[in-house]
Amino acid sequence: MKACVLHAVGDLRCEAVATPAPKAGEALIRVAACGVCGSDIPRVFSKGTYRFPTIPGHEFAGEVVGVGEDVDEALVGRRVAVFPLIPCHACSSCEIGAHAQCEDYDYLGSRSDGAFAEYVRAPVWNLLEVPDGVSLIEAAMCEPAAVAAHAVRRSEMAVGDTVLVFGAGPIGLLLGQWARISGAGDVMLVDIDEARLEFARGLGFEFVFNARDGGAVAWVMARTGRGAAVVIEGSGSSAAFEQCMKAARPFGTVVLMGNPAGEMRLSQEAYWAVLRKELTVRGTWNSSFASTPHNEWRLALDAMAGKRLNVMPLITHRVGLDELWDALVMMRDRTAFSNKVMYVNDEGA
DSSP: HHHHHEEETEEEEEEEEEOOOTTTTTTEEEEEEEEEEETTHIIIIIIISSSSOOOOOEEEEHHHHHHHHHHHTGTTTEEEEEEEOOSSSSHHHHHHHHHGGGGOOBBBBBBBBBBSBEEEEEEEEEEEETTOOOOOOHTHHHHHHHHHHHHHHHHTTTTOOOOEEEEHHHHHOOOOOOHHHOOOEEEEEEOOHHHHHHHHHTOOEEEEEEEESSSSHHHHHEEEEEEEEEEEEOSSSSHHHHHHHHHHEEEEEEEOSSSSSSSSOHHHHHHHHHHHTTEEEEOSSOOOOOOOOOOOHHHHHHHHHHHSOOOGGEEEEEEEEHHHHHHHHHHHTTTOOOEEEEEOTTTTT
């Protein structure tokens, strides 16, 4: 098969490799589409994966074309989204269904071969059937959609709450959609990239602000009077981290989800805001797949099927494996505007 293989930091090659064979309890999936996550950029260009060579790619969906030993062959032909985290199923976190906190997990696309390829193998446990009416390209958005849904759940927002999101990239726009679906009042987006904000306006987000020159907190206060009930930090920026605390209303909730690009620092003034306003500050990580009571992957697919969650407009680029390196460089260097870049396998789409 053809795959984009990371041999070392900055050394991603599109080449022919052996098609994987599913082992016991696994399925072989023909990849239909795989999104490029923001985390894939440092993974390819600066941090690397956990071993070399590795095939990156973890936001994907496809069709089952083969199964390993002791797997029902009726699974062949099914369209599936794939949860990329492979838990140990034995640690204390797994015992309570908190698989994202597994103490000894594997991960497709960083620890094991992922889906920047024509085929990938994965445990059957990690597969979720895609409902009718949802394309496999849409289903490839299930991973970021579930991550965003988890963050909104962690906020415990109430109907009518004003929700403020720092970061208007793919995750920020998904956060905004989930907030609307969950009954938020105003949904406000802040970013430092005017092209992103203009894109958000085109998707119907009315309240957006460019924080490049400062003033985001004053803008929020002018719109709300006392701050946002829920603030979600989705950019991984230290400056946004600071502003989150200042922009939240008294007794509000701040959810931290952005992958940090560097050190995250909080001034004394912002720390005082946490204390004086008695803010609730929560972390969020990954999503719930098979845990009780919520499966955010099923929630995302059902919302897509019901036309409540609209992910297709977020996809700005579709590329083949031969074009993927150039797309990654474009994202790294920001030589063109992009929101979600998607590898699409013509054979499996």
